[in-house]
Amino acid sequence: MTTIVDVTDVTFSYGEESALEDITFSVETGEFLGMIGPNGSGKTTLLHLMLGLLEPDVGEVQLFGQPASEFDAGHRIGYVGQRATDRTGAMPATVREVVAMGRTAHAGRSRLTSEDIAAIEDAVETVDVADLLDRRIDQLSGGQRQRALIARALASEPELLALDEPTAGVDADSRDRFYGLLGELNEAGITIILIEHDIDVLTSFVGTVACLNRRLYHHGDVHAFLDSEALSEAYGREHAIIGHDHP
Amino acid sequence: MMDDPCSAEDRPEANSSNPPSIDRISRLRSGLEYIGLAVTFLLATTMLLFLVADWYYTLSITGSPTAGWFISGFQGAGEWIDFYLGSDVFWLRTTWRSIATGVLIGVAAPVLGAFLIHRQMALIGETLAHAAFAGVAVGVLVVTASGSFGWITLHSGHLLYVAALVAVGVALGLQWLTSRTDSYGDVPIAIILSGSFAVGTLLIHWGRDFATITVDIEGFLFGSIAIVTPESARLMAILTIAVVAIVGVHYKQLLFITFDERAARVAGIQVDRYNVLLIILTAVVVVGAMQILGVILVAAMLVVPAATASLLAASFRETMYLSIIFGQLSVLGGLAIALSGQLPPGGSIVVVSIGWYLLAVIGSDRTLTGLSVH
Numbered sequence: 001m002t003t004i005v006d007v008t009d010v011t012f013s014y015g016e017e018s019a020l021e022d023i024t025f026s027v028e029t030g031e032f033l034g035m036i037g038p039n040g041s042g043k044t045t046l047l048h049l050m051l052g053l054l055e056p057d058v059g060e061v062q063l064f065g066q067p068a069s070e071f072d073a074g075h076r077i078g079y080v081g082q083r084a085t086d087r088t089g090a091m092p093a094t095v096r097e098v099v100a101m102g103r104t105a106h107a108g109r110s111r112l113t114s115e116d117i118a119a120i121e122d123a124v125e126t127v128d129v130a131d132l133l134d135r136r137i138d139q140l141s142g143g144q145r146q147r148a149l150i151a152r153a154l155a156s157e158p159e160l161l162a163l164d165e166p167t168a169g170v171d172a173d174s175r176d177r178f179y180g181l182l183g184e185l186n187e188a189g190i191t192i193i194l195i196e197h198d199i200d201v202l203t204s205f206v207g208t209v210a211c212l213n214r215r216l217y218h219h220g221d222v223h224a225f226l227d228s229e230a231l232s233e234a235y236g237r238e239h240a241i242i243g244h245d246h247p
Numbered sequence: 248m249m250d251d252p253c254s255a256e257d258r259p260e261a262n263s264s265n266p267p268s269i270d271r272i273s274r275l276r277s278g279l280e281y282i283g284l285a286v287t288f289l290l291a292t293t294m295l296l297f298l299v300a301d302w303y304y305t306l307s308i309t310g311s312p313t314a315g316w317f318i319s320g321f322q323g324a325g326e327w328i329d330f331y332l333g334s335d336v337f338w339l340r341t342t343w344r345s346i347a348t349g350v351l352i353g354v355a356a357p358v359l360g361a362f363l364i365h366r367q368m369a370l371i372g373e374t375l376a377h378a379a380f381a382g383v384a385v386g387v388l389v390v391t392a393s394g395s396f397g398w399i400t401l402h403s404g405h406l407l408y409v410a411a412l413v414a415v416g417v418a419l420g421l422q423w424l425t426s427r428t429d430s431y432g433d434v435p436i437a438i439i440l441s442g443s444f445a446v447g448t449l450l451i452h453w454g455r456d457f458a459t460i461t462v463d464i465e466g467f468l469f470g471s472i473a474i475v476t477p478e479s480a481r482l483m484a485i486l487t488i489a490v491v492a493i494v495g496v497h498y499k500q501l502l503f504i505t506f507d508e509r510a511a512r513v514a515g516i517q518v519d520r521y522n523v524l525l526i527i528l529t530a531v532v533v534v535g536a537m538q539i540l541g542v543i544l545v546a547a548m549l550v551v552p553a554a555t556a557s558l559l560a561a562s563f564r565e566t567m568y569l570s571i572i573f574g575q576l577s578v579l580g581g582l583a584i585a586l587s588g589q590l591p592p593g594g595s596i597v598v599v600s601i602g603w604y605l606l607a608v609i610g611s612d613r614t615l616t617g618l619s620v621h
Contacts, residue, residue, distance in 0.1 A: 051513050074515025081509050091365050091506055094562040101503040105514040109496055136561060156514065 002029050003062075004160055004191050005050045010059035012045060018214060019045045023059070025210060025219040027193060029159075032186040034206030034222075035195045038235050041213040043195045044082070044164055050193065051079065051162055064159075075105040078153025078161045078190075080146070082168065095140070095148045096133040099124055102155025123154035127181060143174025150181070161185065161192045168197070179205045199231070280565070283572040290575070291354050291487070294347035297321055298484045301344060301477060336586055344480045345472040345539065349578045349592070351487040352536040352548060357574035358494050359529055360553035361567050362505050371526065372533050373546035374421065374436050375414050378443040379534045380542045382413030383467055384450035391459045404478035406462070411482070411534040417443060418530035422523055444542075470541030470593025472585070483535040490528055501525065502563055541593035551600040552577060558604075558611040573603050 005027040012020045020042045027033050027050075035043045048054045049061050052068035061068040064076060102123065103116040112120075124130050127147040132140060137148055146166050153161055163182075167175040183205060186192050196202040203209065209225040211218040211234050218230030225231070297317065304314040318340060325337030336342045356372075363369060386409030417439060424435045451462065466474040494501065503511040504521050512518045529549070537545045556569035581596025588595075 053509065053512060072515050074513060077513055079510050079513040081507065092557045092560045092563055092566045093502070093506055097502065097563050098506065101499070101506065101510075102514075104499045104503045104511070104516065107499065109500075134561070152510075162513070 003027070004029055004031075004064060005068075005193070006060075006062040007046075007050060008060045008062075010046075010049060010056040010061060012042075012049060012054065012056050020049070020056075020212075021215050023212070023216050025216060027160075027191060029191055030186070030189060032182070032192045032205070032207045033194065033210060034202040034208070035193065035210045035212065036197075036199055036202055036234075037212045039197075041234065043212065046210075046212065047162060047164055047193065047195060051077065075156050076159045078102070078150075078156050078158035080149045080153050080161075080163045080166050082164050090138060093137055094134055095124075095129055095137055095151075096120075098137050098148050099129075099133075099151045099155050102152040105156060119157055120155050123151040126154055126185075127151045141174075142170040143178070146170055146174070146178060150178075154185070159191060161190050163192070164195045165197060166194075167201075175201065280568050280572065283575075284568055287354065287571055287575045290350055294350045295484055295488070297343060298347050298480055301340065302481055305477060332587060334587060341475070342472065342586070344477060345475040345592075346582060348475050348480045348483045348535075349539050349582050349596070350575065351483045352532075352539060353574040353578035354571055355483075355487040355490040355532045356536055356548040357552040357556075357570035358490055358567065359525070359532055360549035360574075361556065361563070361570045362494075362501055362525060363529065364550055364553045364557065365505050366525075368526075368529075369550045370436055370440075370546060371421070371529055372549040374440040374443075375418055375526075375530045375533045376537050376542045376545040377440045377447070378417035378530070379410045379414040379537055380467060381417075381443040381447035381450065382410030382534070383407075383462060384447040384454070385413050386410055387454050387458050387460060387462055388450060391454065391457065404476040406460075407476075407479040407482055407534055407538065410537075411531050414530040414534050415527055418526045419523065422526050426519070426522075466541075467537065468542050469591045470537070470539050470544060470596075472539070472592055475538050479535070479538050483538075486531050486535045490532060493524070493528065497521065497524070539592050540596060541591070544593040544597045547597040547600060548574065548577070551597070551604050555600070555604045555607045558607040573600065577603060 003026045007026065008024055010020060010023045011018075023046065035046065037043050045054065049056055050063065050068060052061070052063060052071045055069045063071045064073065066072075099120050100112065100116075103112055103119060106119075107113070107116055124133065127150050129144070129147050129151050132144060132148065137145055140148065150163075150166070153163075161182075167178055170178065179201065182192055182194070186207075192206075194202070194206060203222050203226060206222060208220060209218060209222050210216060211225060211230045213234040217234040218225050218228055300311075300314040300317040303311050304318055321343045322338050322340065325339065325343065328337040329335055360372075363371060383406050386406035389409050390405060421435065421439055424439075451464065463471060463474050465471070500511070500516050500521055503514065503516060504518055508518055533545050533549075536548055540548055552574040553566065553570045555573045556566045560566040560569050577596050577600035580599040582592055584590060584599065585592040585595040
């Protein structure tokens with residue numbers, strides 16, 4: 001097993017406001033990591049640091065053995081951000097065009113090859129959006145949009161899938177199917193890092209949990225997390241108790 | 248040129264369940280679009296050839312027979328148009344130069360506009376046009392200084408080159424400012440827009456006493472066929488070729504960045520470089536377009552055809568195609584009104600383009616919710 005992301009003693013601030021303090025953990029190949037924490041706890045900031053979108057004030061982040069901020073093999077990563085950060089609500093782009101974006105890192109300035117087309121078709125079939133290919137993405141339901149964005153991420157044939165609250169605004173049935181799909185992808189060998197605000201849902205699907213609120217309160221097996229005090233420490237004592245039995 | 252993500256033969260049968268009437272309408276629509284694009288391509292190519300011939304004819308001391316024949320063809324056609332319309336403008340080379348410039352603006356501006364309006368950069372063009380106005384004022388001083396100090400000989404035809412340099416400088420400054428604030432916010436745009444215009448008015452006022460050339464301020468503000476010089480027409484020709492070539496080569500990257508900048512960054516695309524490229528292209532196209540459209544109205548050509556296309560298009564590729572077609576229809580319609588009615592071309596072109604936009608609003612059930620508000 002090799003380390004895909006290695007976070008060492010990372011501290012990060014937005015101006016005077018501290019966002020993350022002294023975070024250390026790693027993500028191994030084939031892991032399904034769920035990152036959890038209250039609003040403003042630094043989950044998205046940490047994910048951005050792990051992907052090289054931000055640079056830590058102190059400490060170091062390695063991505064596939066390279067400093068994350070210098071990482072240039074973008075085709076090894078599939079990323080789906082929070083819905084507010086893309087233009088799915090306004091762009092006149094079809095699902096076909098969106099999924100094809102996933103091959104941009106592979107194709108560069110050249111035309112898409114038959115290999116690119118095959119990867120796009122595989123991704124489309126995997127998430128079952130073949131019947132939506134010629135629809136504008138701004139005219140799809142929340143669940144359909146998210147599947148299209150996952151297809152874009154899968155089209156790059158990534159080794160690491162990074163998802164930032166991908167099911168926000170998606171109905172419960174679509175969300176459960178979506179997480180079922182993520183489980184299948186993880187079993188197929190793709191390492192997944194997932195931010196999800198719903199603790200109940202997250203702990204049902206992931207194998208490893210990183211619980212943080214500026215500091216890292218827990219990193220490890222989901223069972224150990226459920227047995228620990230990390231959740232109440234990160235969220236405060238008044239937070240609701242998780243209501244399911246993890247298998 | 249631009250890649251099609253999946254060619255037609257690769258596509259799953261997504262539309263196989265469509266009724267035959269819808270397929271027929273779809274085919275008719277595609278056919279009309281391709282005809283529109285083909286006509287635009289032929290028109291733009293002809294106008295480029297005219298400008299090349301015009302340039303070569305001017306350069307050649309003895310006069311080039313081929314270039315002369317080509318130009319005479321335009322002037323002969325112009326005489327016929329004048330005869331039928333009762334006008335007295337189409338036989339002039341200067342008129343054809345202006346028409347050629349307009350046609351090329353109708354290609355370059357909408358191509359960029361399709362990206363700009365979906366990147367919350369709609370008013371960037373307006374800001375850069377105001378910066379270009381300051382650039383024209385700087386140009387007057389540079390031309391005057393070049394005569395006084397015996398540098399290379401510059402004349403009023405070179406004003407737009409200086410304006411382009413100033414606009415590019417401002418564009419880079421704006422990009423730097425917005426990268427520090429993480430958005431194309433209202434405040435930096437408002438400051439640069441009004442600030443550069445203020446500098447322009449001060450420089451023009453200050454230079455009046457000693458400048459060796461006079462500037463048609465009204466022409467630059469509202470657009471004028473008369474201020475199109477051979478040099479500025481050539482500038483627009485070069486810019487159009489550059490814009491179409493660059494967008495064609497980098498289409499995938501520009502589309503990805505426009506759709507989801509952060510995901511594009513994760514994919515390893517040099518987002519900052521593309522942002523700089525896009526804003527520089529916008530700056531130079533705005534300078535080229537401002538001679539016909541005017542400082543005040545030039546942004547409309549970046550925004551309105553692309554907004555019209557976004558209402559009707561089924562894909563981003565179709566948005567690009569329709570933007571160019573609506574841009575061309577607006578320029579040709581506007582120039583026809585301006586030339587026949589002796590009206591300002593900028594206002595005429597913008598009114599025609601907004602007419603197409605209103606028709607698209609009526610004919611479409613889509614809204615522009617979520618499009619750029621800047």
